[in-house]
Amino acid sequence: MKTKFTSRLGNLLMLALAAFWLIPLLWMTVTAFRPRQAALSGLFSLDFTLGNFATVWSAAPFATYYLNTILIVVCVFAVQMLTASMAAFAFARVPFGGSSIVFLLFLVQIMIPADVLIFPNYNVLKQLSLLDTKLGIMLPFLASAFGIFLLRQVFKTIPTELEEAALIEGCSPWQVLWKIYFPLARPTYVAFALVSISYQWNNFLWPLIITNSVENRPLTVGLSIFAQSFEIGVQWTEVSAATLLVITPLLLIFLVFQRQFIESFIHSGIK
Amino acid sequence: MNARLRRNGFAWLLLLPSLLFLLLFTFYPIALTLRLSLFQADLSTPEPVFTGLDNYRTMFQDEVFRKVMGNNVLFALGTVPLGIALALLMAVFANKALHGRGFMRSAFFYPTLIPMIAVANIWLFIYTPEYGLMSRLLSWFGVNDINWLGTPGLVMWAMILMIIWKEAGFFMIFYLAGLQNISKELYEAAHVDGVGRFTVFRKITFPLLMPTTLFVSIVALTNAYKLVDHLMIMTRGGPNNASNLLLYYIYETAFSYWDQGMASALTVVMIAVLLLIAAVQFFGLDRRIHYN
Numbered sequence: 001m002k003t004k005f006t007s008r009l010g011n012l013l014m015l016a017l018a019a020f021w022l023i024p025l026l027w028m029t030v031t032a033f034r035p036r037q038a039a040l041s042g043l044f045s046l047d048f049t050l051g052n053f054a055t056v057w058s059a060a061p062f063a064t065y066y067l068n069t070i071l072i073v074v075c076v077f078a079v080q081m082l083t084a085s086m087a088a089f090a091f092a093r094v095p096f097g098g099s100s101i102v103f104l105l106f107l108v109q110i111m112i113p114a115d116v117l118i119f120p121n122y123n124v125l126k127q128l129s130l131l132d133t134k135l136g137i138m139l140p141f142l143a144s145a146f147g148i149f150l151l152r153q154v155f156k157t158i159p160t161e162l163e164e165a166a167l168i169e170g171c172s173p174w175q176v177l178w179k180i181y182f183p184l185a186r187p188t189y190v191a192f193a194l195v196s197i198s199y200q201w202n203n204f205l206w207p208l209i210i211t212n213s214v215e216n217r218p219l220t221v222g223l224s225i226f227a228q229s230f231e232i233g234v235q236w237t238e239v240s241a242a243t244l245l246v247i248t249p250l251l252l253i254f255l256v257f258q259r260q261f262i263e264s265f266i267h268s269g270i271k
Numbered sequence: 272m273n274a275r276l277r278r279n280g281f282a283w284l285l286l287l288p289s290l291l292f293l294l295l296f297t298f299y300p301i302a303l304t305l306r307l308s309l310f311q312a313d314l315s316t317p318e319p320v321f322t323g324l325d326n327y328r329t330m331f332q333d334e335v336f337r338k339v340m341g342n343n344v345l346f347a348l349g350t351v352p353l354g355i356a357l358a359l360l361m362a363v364f365a366n367k368a369l370h371g372r373g374f375m376r377s378a379f380f381y382p383t384l385i386p387m388i389a390v391a392n393i394w395l396f397i398y399t400p401e402y403g404l405m406s407r408l409l410s411w412f413g414v415n416d417i418n419w420l421g422t423p424g425l426v427m428w429a430m431i432l433m434i435i436w437k438e439a440g441f442f443m444i445f446y447l448a449g450l451q452n453i454s455k456e457l458y459e460a461a462h463v464d465g466v467g468r469f470t471v472f473r474k475i476t477f478p479l480l481m482p483t484t485l486f487v488s489i490v491a492l493t494n495a496y497k498l499v500d501h502l503m504i505m506t507r508g509g510p511n512n513a514s515n516l517l518l519y520y521i522y523e524t525a526f527s528y529w530d531q532g533m534a535s536a537l538t539v540v541m542i543a544v545l546l547l548i549a550a551v552q553f554f555g556l557d558r559r560i561h562y563n
Binding site: 007017022025105115123139204205239242255258 | 304440
């Protein structure tokens, strides 16, 4: 009886903590929909406005920022999927000389991520004359050691009988990769996509330093420029509205696919 | 022999695209940094001049550098253990909660999907004196207004709280995955023997989750050195460098002061720190963990 009571109490406390975790989002959402005076007064009122969003949308080129971010996110993941699948297949199923050394090389990328190499990579991009381009934003992330290790793990669990049967049927190894391994590892690709997309969507410092024109800036950089263009505290409602604009797409996708995302994450072999 | 050669060739072809990007954006820049860190290359020297270890000497005497390194250690000590403990707690409850399992998982996880720069905007409003949520809450209890981000002694703690809020749900996911791998029979046996919940956690759950804990702590430690976007919006490293972190200092040195030699030397320190963290994982902790 006693254990039942304590576990109920624990459950209740954790629910309270979960509610607490939502406060920052709620606070910002409410602010974004209130007229400025009402938001600053802090008194309870039912004032409601969409004016903040209208101001934000007309004050800064958020439509361009949106398109840039979507383009970057989609291209990076598409290329990563290709390069990581290929490399993972080699590590998992094509024994070759020097594989353990090459494996170690990829491990270095996990230990020293591109995020901390901003300054030297800026120089590399300058040497390639790719500063202030969308391609330049994407390049350092087109090979993902994380994706390679993740997929290698899953590819190893796929029975070799399937591969052998396909080879006898006359498939080439290349076709085996895309017709057998690729579809069978689908849940892992979902988890990989979630990690890659949220990473690129949220990436900030790198695009900040290498872009200096509106046509190439992603959402995060646009948001920071927008937020810094005001005296702090004066334009809260607008900054809240802009922030909400930036975070809503990912949060919506997550809410809709919440179960699949978390389940595929849990069962994807990430440990 | 021929088949083996063909297989080797096929493997290298598969690896080629990934290797190319890896060499160009991980190994080549590391080599560039090592070299440039030995040169004086700033606004007063249009052509870099070889100065040996001068940059490193200046760096270790630089008070801001020491301050930044200290801040980073505090930042790691503040975010890693607490974030991990909280994540474990979240996972244990969100794994088989009686009520609101999906709600818990989503509520804890959603901050992971918010860009750091947006998180900074949100928390800036929470910490702002007078109008911020924190001020309003505290004023109900009659506490005087506190300028969280403007007080050197408080600003790091304000950041630590924010990062824990942002990261804990992400780590929870790894623990949830780890929990799936613990066999149910262990719990059933413990239940039959009448072992208490806390003892079950201490003797079964916690030790068997050790590999996850190790992995998560490495990610968390690395993050403590990677996450700096919020500084751009909230404090710019201030007041008086009280919230400055190594990566942000690299950014300032490279792109505000244009001291390329020093920025390279600082990057070398960053690489050394990250390699040290990795070495601890490989040689230190890994041996003491029981994989089943």
